[in-house]
Structures are given as structure tokens and as C-alpha cells.
Amino acid sequence: xxxxxxxxxxxxxxxxxxxxxxxxxxxxxxxxxxxxxxxxxxxxxxxxxxxxxxxxxxxxxxxxxxxxxxxxxxxxxxxxxxxxxxxxxxxxxxxxxxxxxxxxxxxxxxxxxxxxxxxxxxxxxxxxxxxxxxxxxxxxxxxxxxxxxxxxxxxxxxxxxxxxxxxxxxxxxxxxxxxxxxxxxxxxxxxxxxxxxxxxxxxxxxxxx
Amino acid sequence: xxxxxxxxxxxxxxxxxxxxxxxxxxxxxxxxxxxxxxxxxxxxxxxxxxxxxxxxxxxxxxxxxxxxxxxxxxxxxxxxxxxxxxxxxxxxxxxxxxxxxxxxxxxxxxxxxxxxxxxxxxxxxxxxxxxxxxxxxxxxxxxxxxxxxxxxxxxxxxxxxxxxxxxxxxxxxxxxxxxxxxxxxxxxxxxxxxxxxxxxxxxxxxxxx
Amino acid sequence: xxxxxxxxxxxxxxxxxxxxxxxxxxxxxxxxxxxxxxxxxxxxxxxxxxxxxxxxxxxxxxxxxxxxxxxxxxxxxxxxxxxxxxxxxxxxxxxxxxxxxxxxxxxxxxxxxxxxxxxxxxxxxxxxxxxxxxxxxxxxxxxxxxxxxxxxxxxxxxxxxxxxxxxxxxxxxxxxxxxxxxxxxxxxxxxxxxxxxxxxxxxxxxxxx
Amino acid sequence: xxxxxxxxxxxxxxxxxxxxxxxxxxxxxxxxxxxxxxxxxxxxxxxxxxxxxxxxxxxxxxxxxxxxxxxxxxxxxxxxxxxxxxxxxxxxxxxxxxxxxxxxxxxxxxxxxxxxxxxxxxxxxxxxxxxxxxxxxxxxxxxxxxxxxxxxxxxxxxxxxxxxxxxxxxxxxxxxxxxxxxxxxxxxxxxxxxxxxxxxxxxxxxxxx
DNA sequence: TATGAATGAGCATTCATTCAT
DNA sequence: AATGAATGAATGCTCATTCAT
Numbered sequence: 108x109x110x111x112x113x114x115x116x117x118x119x120x121x122x123x124x125x126x127x128x129x130x131x132x133x134x135x136x137x138x139x140x141x142x143x144x145x146x147x148x149x150x151x152x153x154x155x156x157x158x159x160x161x162x163x164x165x166x167x168x169x170x171x172x173x174x175x176x177x178x179x180x181x182x183x184x185x186x187x188x189x190x191x192x193x194x195x196x197x198x199x200x201x202x203x204x205x206x207x208x209x210x211x212x213x214x215x216x217x218x219x220x221x222x223x224x225x226x227x228x229x230x231x232x233x234x235x236x237x238x239x240x241x242x243x244x245x246x247x248x249x250x251x252x253x254x255x256x257x258x259x260x261x262x263x264x265x266x267x268x269x270x271x272x273x274x275x276x277x278x279x280x281x282x283x284x285x286x287x288x289x290x291x292x293x294x295x296x297x298x299x300x301x302x303x304x305x306x307x308x309x310x311x312x313x314x315x316x
Numbered sequence: 317x318x319x320x321x322x323x324x325x326x327x328x329x330x331x332x333x334x335x336x337x338x339x340x341x342x343x344x345x346x347x348x349x350x351x352x353x354x355x356x357x358x359x360x361x362x363x364x365x366x367x368x369x370x371x372x373x374x375x376x377x378x379x380x381x382x383x384x385x386x387x388x389x390x391x392x393x394x395x396x397x398x399x400x401x402x403x404x405x406x407x408x409x410x411x412x413x414x415x416x417x418x419x420x421x422x423x424x425x426x427x428x429x430x431x432x433x434x435x436x437x438x439x440x441x442x443x444x445x446x447x448x449x450x451x452x453x454x455x456x457x458x459x460x461x462x463x464x465x466x467x468x469x470x471x472x473x474x475x476x477x478x479x480x481x482x483x484x485x486x487x488x489x490x491x492x493x494x495x496x497x498x499x500x501x502x503x504x505x506x507x508x509x510x511x512x513x514x515x516x517x518x519x520x521x522x523x524x525x
Numbered sequence: 526x527x528x529x530x531x532x533x534x535x536x537x538x539x540x541x542x543x544x545x546x547x548x549x550x551x552x553x554x555x556x557x558x559x560x561x562x563x564x565x566x567x568x569x570x571x572x573x574x575x576x577x578x579x580x581x582x583x584x585x586x587x588x589x590x591x592x593x594x595x596x597x598x599x600x601x602x603x604x605x606x607x608x609x610x611x612x613x614x615x616x617x618x619x620x621x622x623x624x625x626x627x628x629x630x631x632x633x634x635x636x637x638x639x640x641x642x643x644x645x646x647x648x649x650x651x652x653x654x655x656x657x658x659x660x661x662x663x664x665x666x667x668x669x670x671x672x673x674x675x676x677x678x679x680x681x682x683x684x685x686x687x688x689x690x691x692x693x694x695x696x697x698x699x700x701x702x703x704x705x706x707x708x709x710x711x712x713x714x715x716x717x718x719x720x721x722x723x724x725x726x727x728x729x730x731x732x733x734x
Numbered sequence: 735x736x737x738x739x740x741x742x743x744x745x746x747x748x749x750x751x752x753x754x755x756x757x758x759x760x761x762x763x764x765x766x767x768x769x770x771x772x773x774x775x776x777x778x779x780x781x782x783x784x785x786x787x788x789x790x791x792x793x794x795x796x797x798x799x800x801x802x803x804x805x806x807x808x809x810x811x812x813x814x815x816x817x818x819x820x821x822x823x824x825x826x827x828x829x830x831x832x833x834x835x836x837x838x839x840x841x842x843x844x845x846x847x848x849x850x851x852x853x854x855x856x857x858x859x860x861x862x863x864x865x866x867x868x869x870x871x872x873x874x875x876x877x878x879x880x881x882x883x884x885x886x887x888x889x890x891x892x893x894x895x896x897x898x899x900x901x902x903x904x905x906x907x908x909x910x911x912x913x914x915x916x917x918x919x920x921x922x923x924x925x926x927x928x929x930x931x932x933x934x935x936x937x938x939x940x941x942x943x
Numbered sequence: 944t945a946t947g948a949a950t951g952a953g954c955a956t957t958c959a960t961t962c963a964t
Numbered sequence: 965a966a967t968g969a970a971t972g973a974a975t976g977c978t979c980a981t982t983c984a985t
Contacts, residue, residue, distance in 0.1 A: 120969095133437075134437065135437070136347070136434070136435075136437055136438060137347075138345070138346075138347030138348060139347060139438070141953080141954060141955080142954080142955065142956085143954075143955090151970080151971090152970060152971040152972075153955090153956090153971080153972095154956090154957080154958085154970070154971060154972085155969080155970055155971070157955090157956070157957085158969070158970075162955090162956090163954095163955065163956090220433075221433055221434070221436045221437065223497070224429075224430060224433035224434060224497060225345070225430075225433060225434030225435075225436075226345075226434075227430045227434075227497055227498065227499060228342075228343065228344070228345055228430070229345060229348070231499050234496065234497060234499055235496060235499065238496050238497065242493055246493065269513055272489075272490050272493060273486055273490070273513065273514075273517050275489070275493075276485045276486050276488075276489030276490055276493075277482055277485050277486065279485075279489060280481075280484070280485030280488060280489040281481050281482070281485055284447075284451055284455065284481060284484075284485075287443060287444060287447050288432070288433060288436055288443055288447065289436065290436060290440050290443055290444065304478055304482065305482075307521075308482050308517075308518075308521040308522075309521075311520060311521035311522075312516075312517040312518075312520035312521045313517075313520075350978080350979060350980080351979080351980065351981085352979080352980090360945080360946090361945060361946045361947075362946080362947095362980090362981090363945070363946055363947090363981090363982080363983090364944080364945055364946075366980090366981070366982085367944070367945075371980090371981090372979095372980065372981090551855075552855065553855070554765070554852070554853075554855055554856060555765075556763070556764075556765030556766060557765060557856070559957080559958060559959080560958075560959065560960085561958075561959090569966080569967090570966060570967045570968075571959090571960090571967080571968095572960090572961080572962090572966070572967060572968090573965080573966055573967075575959090575960070575961085576965070576966075580959090580960090581958095581959065581960090638851075639851060639852070639854045639855070641915070642847075642848060642851035642852060642915060643763070643848075643851060643852030643853075643854075644763075644852075645848045645852075645915055645916065645917060646760075646761065646762070646763055646848070647763060647766070649917050652914060652915055652917055653914060653917065656911075656914050656915065660911055664911065687931055690907075690908050690911060691904055691908070691931065691932075691935050693907070693911075694903045694904050694906075694907030694908055694911075695900055695903050695904065697903075697907060698899075698902070698903030698906060698907040699899050699900070699903055702865075702869055702873065702899060702902075702903075705861060705862060705865050706850070706851060706854055706861060706865065707854065708854060708858050708861055708862065722896055722900065723900075725939075726900050726935075726939040726940075727939075729938060729939035729940075730934075730935040730936075730938035730939045731935075731938075747948095768974080768975060768976080769975080769976065769977085770975075770976090778949075778950090779949060779950045779951075780950085780951090780976090780977085781949070781950060781951085781977085781978080781979085782948080782949055782950070784976090784977070784978085785948070785949075789976090789977090790975095790976065790977090
């Protein structure tokens with residue numbers, strides 16, 4: 108038990124550093140964030156950060172990937188709800204769209220996009236990994252759902268991947284525009300509007316009839 | 317004339333510095349780019365850069381705004397072509413969409429998005445200005461065109477702003493996804509596909525009948 | 526017996542650490558060598574090194590002194606052979622000179638000189654101790670041998686210490702020059718030449734007749 | 735004139751930095767010396783040191799080479815005096831030997847040897863350069879002088895290089911031993927003794943008759 | 944106006960050393 | 965006795981910015 112506690116403590120400290128790191132990176136950007144600041148806010152000494160995570164770069168990558176996985180899990184859980192859309196497909200789609208928008212609009216998700224975008228040139232591989240674990244994954248999950256609905260005759264879709272891509276476009280792009288890349292808060296009512304409009308247009312195009 | 321030449325020379329030098337600055341910022345990112353590097357590539361001494369542009373921050377803002385205006389001009393010119401869509405609306409829309417995609421996929425436009433996104437937190441006002449001059453402007457121009465087409469009975473649109481927002485979403489968001497935020501080149505054929513799919517879905521939803 | 530084994534193990538571990546330490550110090554220099562590296566190569570944890578040897582400085586001193594004693598023992602054994610020079614004094618001297626040169630040219634001896642010299646300012650006392658145990662000792666042993674030979678009428682020497690000093694100078698200084706302070710390997714043939722030349726000159730000056 | 739003054743000022747500052755650097759390196763050793771300390775003692779800001787000398791390593795190399803050249807010039811001037819030895823060769827040789835010993839015993843020369851030796855492993859090329867410019871050069875100059883004296887019948891030498899090597903050995907090695915690698919001051923009288931003894935032995939071996 | 948030179952501030956990283964186990 | 969983990973203290977180096985010319 109003592110051993111378990113000890114190694115749990117170690118894991119907790121590492122996790123704490125990663126969490127704080129993401130927050131600080133989100134606040135200041137990769138370059139302006141300094142390891143000292145992260146260490147201070149995590150309540151550890153600077154070398155402890157290095158002991159656990161080698162590098163500023165490594166620290167960044169791990170922090171970002173952890174956030175990416177968390178966001179991905181949230182979104183996947185939402186999309187999964189399309190498995191049983193119930194009678195009212197429009198309502199179900201709108202609900203999913205709205206909840207996806209909520210996630211996209213949350214701090215972590217916004218920070219994740221900003222950090223990833225900001226380091227496009229510096230860490231191209233990281234961008235790749237993050238996108239694969241998030242956008243890619245959710246796009247595929249959505250395509251799977253749409254394919255099932257098409258099979259069930261609920262939708263008229265020939266290319267599920269393309270349909271998913273467009274549905275997600277209709278959901279996320281307007282949010283990016285209205286939130287001005289996340290610099291402005293978008294009220295829930297407006298999220299609702301975006302979700303409704305996306306669903307309406309999507310169903311107009313792909314609805315059976 | 318001598319004076320004119322001199323001040324022309326001055327203006328040219330300023331412009332040269334801004335151009336080089338954008339290139340360097342695009343290549344290295346705001347923080348990693350250093351003024352010395354910009355001065356070197358512009359063929360001037362470091363203090364000359366400061367004489368013309370005060371600050372690293374000011375230098376950045378001017379460089380980015382100049383690029384934003386250039387991109388905006390390009391996109392507006394394309395959207396303007398929707399004024400006379402001809403008989404085949406689908407063809408006209410697809411053409412416009414394709415050319416917009418070309419612009420979005422070009423180096424300057426990608427760099428502009430990356431730099432803007434990267435400095436979200438640091439220069440929120442800049443983000444605002446850039447977006448206003450680019451996305452905002454083009455969204456409005458597009459809304460204007462769609463409104464006219466609706467008025468002419470060619471499209472069934474109640475909210476032109478929303479329709480424009482969605483059309484642009486269908487055009488740009490898939491590009492972002494497939495180019496992995498601009499880190500991968502997207503072949504012309506794929507741009508074509510995106511344009512066609514966007515037009516098809518848009519017209520399915522908003523076409524008259 | 527168990528106790529003996531245990532303390533033997535302890536001694537062995539200490540010895541292992543010292544050996545590794547000398548190697549690492551020789552390779553990297555005092556300052557650039559880090560305790561972690563020594564611990565790693567010795568297969569122990571860092572605190573174990575501290576348990577056994579207190580300090581980086583202490584560790585260094587012990588490691589260097591051990592090496593110094595080993596080198597001193599080697600050289601003394603060689604000089605001792607002058608006790609019975611046989612008929613051909615020139616041959617005996619040349620042989621001793623050659624073997625001294627071999628020792629001087631060996632890795633441990635070179636590293637010892639380099640490390641000692643490098644820490645002249647930092648650990649002046651160590652320099653003193655090392656020199657006393659090596660150069661001093663061998664100079665005296667050599668003086669003893671020469672005095673005996675003088676007494677036996679084989680050499681014409683009034684000041685044996687001075688003669689020894691000069692003989693050792695004729696042996697070691699040329700090696701330092703030709704090996705460029707030990708950075709270049711000197712082939713055996715060249716060592717032979719140095720030994721012969723030293724002997725010749727020494728005997729020309731001090732030989733009886 | 736203004737230009738001359740300005741660039742003279744620049745050169746002076748660079749030279750001042752190099753001088754201070756050598757002093758500090760001599761006092762603390764390469765690794766323990768810190769650039770800040772050098773900058774402080776030179777009365778400039780740290781970046782100024784970097785502006786002029788790129789690197790800590792570069793700074794070290796230039797400082798050491800400058801010192802090496804100065805020492806070499808001193809020693810060469812002394813050896814040159816053997817061009818006209820006058821009637822009393824023993825006196826002339828002793829005088830030269832004594833003055834060489836004075837140089838070897840001076841702070842700069844001692845520091846130069848210590849620093850060079852200390853960085854054997856780290857900067858082997860530097861060692862090479864320093865030795866070439868000092869020991870090598872002086873050995874050749876001495877060989878030249880001895881060859882002339884042999885030609886004039888004043889000395890019986892077949893291999894001037896070897897003779898020079900041995901003469902220098904007889905001069906310098908005893909000093910190293912007695913000064914304990916430069917950690918102890920050797921009184922002038924003792925230098926005199928060393929010089930005399932070296933000359934005596936050398937002439938016993940190589941004198942004509 | 945343009946520039947060579949200088950600087951103050953900051954930051955990633957390393958390392959000897961020490962606890963708690 | 966041995967170690968995993970943590971830390972205080974340094975240090976090399978960079979960069980935006982400013983003078984003096």
C-alpha cells in the first residue's frame with residue numbers, strides 16, 4: 108500500500124505538472140511561457156519539472172497531448188449518442204451539434220487549438236498527432252454514425268466521410284467565425300442557433316426527401 | 317523630384333522591411349523570429365528597422381495587416397465574380413469556391429492564419445482587426461451576393477448572412493481538415509472535390525426547388 | 526566470515542567507485558565530469574557515491590591519489606632495478622629510461638598529470654601530495670641509485686640529487702614535447718631513441734672518464 | 735583620425751576583454767571562470783563579450799593564443815642572443831638559460847601551461863596550436879643556434895634538434911619539479927643554480943673536448 | 944537617416960547535494 | 965547501506981532595445 112501510495116504520489120506530481128503546464132502554455136503561449144513559472148504554479152522546483160519531463164519541448168508535447176486526449180474523449184462520447192437518435196433525427200442532431208459546440212467553446216478546447224496552430228511550424232509532428240487524435244477521430248466516428256443512418260434509410264448519403272466532414276464544417280466553422288477564433292465568448296443561445304442552422308441545412312441536403 | 321525619389325526610396329525601404337518581416341515571422345513564428353534576422357534579410361541595420369517601425373510588436377502588426385489586406389483583396393475579387401453568375405449557378409459557385417480554396421491554400425494565407433492564431437492571447441486586438449478585414453469582409457460580401465441571388469429567385473434564402481456563413485464553412489473547413497491546418501499540400505484535384513461537394517450540398521439545401 | 530565478506534563487499538564497492546571516478550575524471554576533466562555519470566558507470570546510485578566519499582572534491586582527491594600511488598609503485602619498481610646494473614651501465618640505464626618512458630606514456634600516467642595540472646589552482650594541496658608521492662619519490666630513489674654508483678666509482682657525481690634531477694629531465698621532458706603533452710602517441714622506437722639519447726648525454730657528462 | 739580613434743577604441747576594448755579573460759581563466763580555470771566575471775572585470779556588459787568573441791570557448795582560445803604569442807616572443811628574443819655568444823660560451827649559455835627560466839617562472843607563462851594542460855581533453859587542437867607556437871618554435875630556434883655553434887667548432891653536435899631538446903629539458907624540467915608545477919615560487923638564486931647545472935652538464939656532454 | 948556598438952533582462956538547462964524511504 | 969526524488973544555485977547565451985556617431 109505504501110508503495111502504491113508512493114508511486115501514486117509520483118504520478119500525481121507528474122500529472123499536476125502537466126496540468127499546470129497546459130494552463131500556463133495556454134495563457135502565455137509556448138515561447139513566452141517559462142519553465143520557472145510552471146514549476147512555481149505546480150508547487151515544485153524547476154529541476155523537478157526537468158526530472159519528470161526532460162525538456163521544455165517534451166513538457167509541451169505531453170501537456171498538449173494530454174489535453175488533446177481529454178478533448179477527444181469528450182467529443183467522442185457526444186457523437187456516440189447518435190447511435191440511438193430516437194424518432195426525431197433533427198432534434199438528436201441539433202442536440203449533438205450543440206454539445207459539440209459547447210466542447211469547442213470551452214477553454215481547454217480553445218487553448219488546445221490555439222497552441223496547436225501556434226506551433227505549426229515549430230512542431231509539425233505534434234500538430235499531426237493532435238489532429239489525428241481529435242479531428243480525425245471524431246470525423247471518423249461521425250462518418251460511422253451517418254453511414255448507419257444512411258443504411259437505415261434515415262439519410263440519403265453516398266459518401267459518409269464527405270457528409271461527416273460537411274456536417275462538422277457546418278457546426279464548427281461558424282463558431283470559429285463568431286467567437287473570433289475563440290477570443291469572444293459566444294452565448295449559449297447563439298450556440299443553439301448555430302446548431303439548429305447546421306442541422307437544418309444538413310438535413311435539407313441529406314435528409315430522406 | 318529628388319524629394320519624391322527620396323521619399324519613394326524611404327517608402328520602398330519600409331515596404332521591403334514589412335515584406336521581409338512577414339516572411340520571417342511566417343517561417344519562425346513571432347517569438348522565435350528576431351529583429352536582427354529581419355534586418356539582415358532586408359539588407360538594413362537593426363536600428364533602421366526600429367526607426368521605421370518602432371517595436372517588434374508594431375513591426376509584426378503592420379506586417380500582418382499588410383498581408384491581411386492583400387489576402388482580403390484577393391478573396392473579395394473572387395467573390396465579386398458572383399455578381400454575374402451566368403446560367404449555370406452551380407458552375408459559378410463551384411468556380412468561386414475553387415478559387416477561394418486556392419487562395420486559402422496559398423502560403424501567404426496559411427501563414428497569415430497561423431500567425432494570427434498563434435498570437436491570439438498576446439495580441440487579441442490584432443486578431444480582431446485581421447478577422448474584420450478578412451473573414452468578416454468576405455462573409456459580408458458573400459451575403460450580399462447570396463441576397464441578390466435570393467432576390468432574383470435563384471436561391472431560397474431567408475437569412476443571407478447565415479447562408480453565407482454556411483457556404484464559407486462548407487468551403488474552408490474541409491480544407492483546414494485535409495491540409496492539416498496547412499501543414500500538408502492539398503492537390504488541385506482535391507480542392508476541386510471540396511468545391512464541388514460544398515456547392516452541391518449548399519444548393520441542395522438552398523437551391524430553388 | 527559473513528562480516529568479513531560484507532566489509533570486503535563494501536571495500537570493493539568503494540574501490541570500484543574510485544576506479545570509475547578516475548576514468549571519468551580523466552575523460553571529462555574535473556569540472557565537466559558529473560557525479561551522476563560516475564555513479565551510473567559504477568552501477569550505483571548517486572547517494573551511494575556520496576555515502577562513500579562525501580564530496581565531489583573528496584572523490585576526486587581519493588581517485589587521484591590512488592592513481593598516483595599506482596603510478597609511483599610502477600616507477601619505483603623500475604628504478605629499483607638500477608641496484609644491480611650489471612656490467613653494461615649504459616644498457617642498464619637505457620633500459621630503465623625506456624621503461625620509465627613506457628609508464629609515462631601510459632594512459633593512467635598521462636591522465637594523472639593532466640588532472641593534476643588542471644587543478645593546480647583549485648586544489649594546490651592535492652598537487653603537492655601527488656608530486657610528493659610520485660616525482661619526489663622517484664627523484665629520491667634515483668638519487669639513491671646514482672649515489673651508490675658514484676660511490677662504486679662507476680659515475681663521477683658530486684650532487685646525486687642534481688644528477689638524478691637531470692637524468693629524469695633528459696628522460697621525461699623530451700617525451701612531453703614529442704607526445705605534445707600526451708595528445709599524440711609516441712611509437713616505441715621513438716621512446717627507445719629518447720632513452721638512448723638521455724643515457725648517452727647523461728653518461729657523457731657523468732660517466733667516469 | 736576619428737575613424738582611427740573609433741576603431742582603435744574597438745580594438746582596445748577587444749584587447750582589454752582578452753587580457754582580462756586570460757587573467758580570470760588563469761585564476762579560476764576554464765570551467766569555473768564565468769563570462770559574467772570576465773565582463774565585470776573588463777568593465778563591459780556580458781553581451782559585449784559575446785559580440786566580440788562569440789563563445790566562451792572562442793574567448794578562451796583567443797585569450798590563450800594571445801598569451802602564447804607573447805610568451806613565444808619573449809623566449810625567442812632570449813634564444814636569439816645566442817647568435818653572438820662572445821668568448822665565454824658557458825657564461826652565454828647560462829645567461830640564456832637563466833633568462834628562459836625567468837620567463838618560464840613568470841605568472842603568464844605558468845598560467846599558460848596550466849590552462850593548456852587543463853584543457854588537453856577538451857580542446858586538443860588548441861593544445862596543438864599553443865605548443866607549435868611556443869615549445870616547437872623555441873626548440874627550433876635553439877637547434878638553429880646550436881647548429882651554428884657546431885659548425886663553428888664550438889660544440890660537438892651531430893643532431894642539433896636532439897641537442898636542443900636536451901638542453902631545454904635540462905633547463906625547464908628541473909624548474910617544473912622544484913616549483914611544483916608552478917605552485918611554489920623559486921628564488922632567483924635557485925634559478926641561477928638550475929641554469930648553471932644545465933649548462934655544465936650540457937657542455938660536459940657536447941662541449942668540444 | 945542609417946548604423947556599429949553596447950546593454951539589461953531573461954531563460955533553458957545542469958549539477959552537487961540532501962531527504963525520506 | 966542504498967536509493968528515488970527533490971532542490972538551490974549557477975551559468976551560458978539570446979534578444980529587444982538604445983546610444984553615439
